[in-house]
Amino acid sequence: xxxxxxxxxxxxxxxxPLTVVKRLPGYQRLLSELANKEVERISSRELAAKMxxxxxxxxxDLSLFGTFGQQGYGYRVSYLLGEIxxxxxxNTHTRMVLVGAGHLGRAIANYENFTKRGFIIEALFDxxxxxxxxxxxxxxxxxxxxxxxxxxxxxAEIGVICTPAAAAQEIADQLVRYxxxxxxxxxxxxxKVPEEVCVEHVHIGESLMILSFQLRQKEKKFKR
Amino acid sequence: xxxxxxxxxxxxxxxxPLTVVKRLPGYQRLLSELANKEVERISSRELAAKMxxxxxxxxxDLSLFGTFGQQGYGYRVSYLLGEIxxxxxxNTHTRMVLVGAGHLGRAIANYENFTKRGFIIEALFDxxxxxxxxxxxxxxxxxxxxxxxxxxxxxAEIGVICTPAAAAQEIADQLVRYxxxxxxxxxxxxxKVPEEVCVEHVHIGESLMILSFQLRQKEKKFKR
DNA sequence: TAGATTGTTAATCGATTAACAATC
DNA sequence: TAGATTGTTAATCGATTAACAATC
Numbered sequence: 001x002x003x004x005x006x007x008x009x010x011x012x013x014x015x016x017p018l019t020v021v022k023r024l025p026g027y028q029r030l031l032s033e034l035a036n037k038e039v040e041r042i043s044s045r046e047l048a049a050k051m052x053x054x055x056x057x058x059x060x061d062l063s064l065f066g067t068f069g070q071q072g073y074g075y076r077v078s079y080l081l082g083e084i085x086x087x088x089x090x091n092t093h094t095r096m097v098l099v100g101a102g103h104l105g106r107a108i109a110n111y112e113n114f115t116k117r118g119f120i121i122e123a124l125f126d127x128x129x130x131x132x133x134x135x136x137x138x139x140x141x142x143x144x145x146x147x148x149x150x151x152x153x154x155x156a157e158i159g160v161i162c163t164p165a166a167a168a169q170e171i172a173d174q175l176v177r178y179x180x181x182x183x184x185x186x187x188x189x190x191x192k193v194p195e196e197v198c199v200e201h202v203h204i205g206e207s208l209m210i211l212s213f214q215l216r217q218k219e220k221k222f223k224r
Numbered sequence: 225x226x227x228x229x230x231x232x233x234x235x236x237x238x239x240x241p242l243t244v245v246k247r248l249p250g251y252q253r254l255l256s257e258l259a260n261k262e263v264e265r266i267s268s269r270e271l272a273a274k275m276x277x278x279x280x281x282x283x284x285d286l287s288l289f290g291t292f293g294q295q296g297y298g299y300r301v302s303y304l305l306g307e308i309x310x311x312x313x314x315n316t317h318t319r320m321v322l323v324g325a326g327h328l329g330r331a332i333a334n335y336e337n338f339t340k341r342g343f344i345i346e347a348l349f350d351x352x353x354x355x356x357x358x359x360x361x362x363x364x365x366x367x368x369x370x371x372x373x374x375x376x377x378x379x380a381e382i383g384v385i386c387t388p389a390a391a392a393q394e395i396a397d398q399l400v401r402y403x404x405x406x407x408x409x410x411x412x413x414x415x416k417v418p419e420e421v422c423v424e425h426v427h428i429g430e431s432l433m434i435l436s437f438q439l440r441q442k443e444k445k446f447k448r
Numbered sequence: 449t450a451g452a453t454t455g456t457t458a459a460t461c462g463a464t465t466a467a468c469a470a471t472c
Numbered sequence: 473t474a475g476a477t478t479g480t481t482a483a484t485c486g487a488t489t490a491a492c493a494a495t496c
Contacts, residue, residue: 016441017486017487019486019487019488020487021434021437021438022430022434024433024434024437025427025429025430025433025434026430028433029412029430043452043453043454044453044454045453053488054488054489054490055453055489056488056489056490056491057487057488057489059453059454059455059456060455060456060487060488060489062455063454063455063456067454067455069453069454069455070453070454070495070496071452071453071454071455071494071495071496072450072451072452072453072454072495072496073452073453073454073496074452074453074454075454087437087440088433088436088437088440089436089437089439089440090433090436094436094439102331103327103328103330103331103334104327104328104331106327107326107327107328107331108428110327111428111429113412113429114429114432119432119436157439158435158436158439181439181442181443182435182436182438182439184431184432184435188253188337196442198435198438198439198442199435200431200432200434200435200438202426202428202431203249204332204335204426205249205335205337205338206246206249206250206253207408207424207426208338208343208408208424209248209249209252209312209314210245210246210248210249210424211382211406211408211422211423211424212312212313212314212318212343212382212406213245213248213311213312213313214245214406214422214424215313215318215381215382215405215406215422216311216312216313217239217240218405218420218422219405241462241463243462243463243464244463267476267477267478268477268478269477277464278464278465278466279465279477280464280465280466280467281463281464281465283477283478283479283480284463284464284465284479284480286479287478287479287480291478291479293477293478293479294471294472294477294478295470295471295472295476295477295478295479296471296472296475296476296477296478297472297476297477297478298476298477298478299478
């Protein structure tokens with residue numbers, strides 16, 4: 001394999017290993033909880049225990065982004081949370097549009113946790129005349145044929161795809177054409193997008209398969 | 225240490241590495257697609273290309289479960305798919321109940337992909353009098369207070385939790401008490417369950433945080 | 449100050465990739 | 473048969489864990 005090809009396959013973007021990136025939301029959630037409980041400081045040992053990982057790993061992970069702690073003291077919860085929020089882009093009004101206002105789309109549109117963190121769904125689109133015009137969480141569902149025109153006047157950073165699998169690629173193409181930089185994809189299909197566009201795929205079905213596998217493994221173990 | 229001994233020890237301690245387990249649904253989906261297209265055979269090289277992984281890894285992964293290929297030929301698609309379906313417990317009528325018939329719950333209950341693979345949601349429960357009695361995908365939503373009584377007469381292997389975070393642990397406890405062996409959790413909360421119960425958590429919110437992080441990283445990269 | 453705990457380097461472990469004999 | 477491709481062992485690479493000097 002050529003060096004370039006191998007490099008492309010590496011599970012990294014810009015130096016931060018994907019394994020670390022995947023832990024960041026976990027740190028964020030824990031620190032939020034601690035902040036809510038008005039805990040002032042926490043050590044890597046305590047944080048690690050809550051995350052069910054190794055204290056070295058906590059320090060290793062955080063050190064990739066800066067030096068947030070103090071020797072002999074640990075980490076100030078409010079400060080570390082603030083830094084991780086910055087790293088994750090939390091609390092900075094990220095504009096989103098959502099396509100596919102079926103049950104799943106409406107569930108996402110109603111999720112307050114996202115809004116609270118600054119991820120704002122600003123418009124909903126659907127194809128079904130029965131759905132177009134209905135209200136979801138104070139937004140009127142628009143005709144998906146208006147998607148391009150809408151994004152031309154009100155750009156969004158993230159497009160959420162909650163359509164059936166068959167429609168997803170076409171919608172992704174449109175979102176990309178009209179300047180969306182990230183796609184949050186709930187359709188069970190691998191999207192093709194240009195290199196500069198990020199895709200995050202929520203693998204709902206795969207998750208059920210994994211659960212099923214684990215059930216069967218445990219069965220075996222307990223029978224033996 | 226002899227190879228067999230090492231293999232035995234690994235299997236005893238950890239079973240199949242989680243990294244491998246996570247790839248299984250991907251193999252399954254690809255092989256299904258190939259079977260639908262009536263492709264007869266596939267090599268590890270071709271399969272790897274479609275999975276965007278290394279051919280060695282495909283052979284390595286599959287060899288953990290048995291020997292499914294033939295030298296000089298590759299893998300018979302229908303046979304390999306059948307074996308992977310067995311491994312994942314696909315097509316063996318797995319009984320499920322779902323608690324929380326909001327938008328997300330109804331989206332899951334309507335998902336035909338699961339039914340097709342033998343994962344059957346047999347009952348829906350909710351707490352809201354407005355929702356109880358309504359019909360979702362030919363099932364009448366029951367009062368969540370009947371959950372225990374229902375499971376006592378009609379046991380289920382998997383319980384799906386689509387309730388708000390605050391209710392999730394209480395529901396998980398009930399599901400476990402009434403014999404559910406796996407929990408598919410969509411509530412953004414870490415559930416505590418006995419060791420013998422499997423939990424698979426769908427991290428919807430974390431996925432958005434990861435996308436947001438990647439967006440910001442790409443921004444940096446393209447600005448620089 | 450003295451104990452605590454970080455940030456970082458070094459060691460270990462596990463996962464991925466390469467190589468190749470076996471064999472269809 | 474001869475080319476193709478597996479299953480498996482060996483080498484490499486990356487991630488996790490341990491160790492410890494720095495220092496609050």
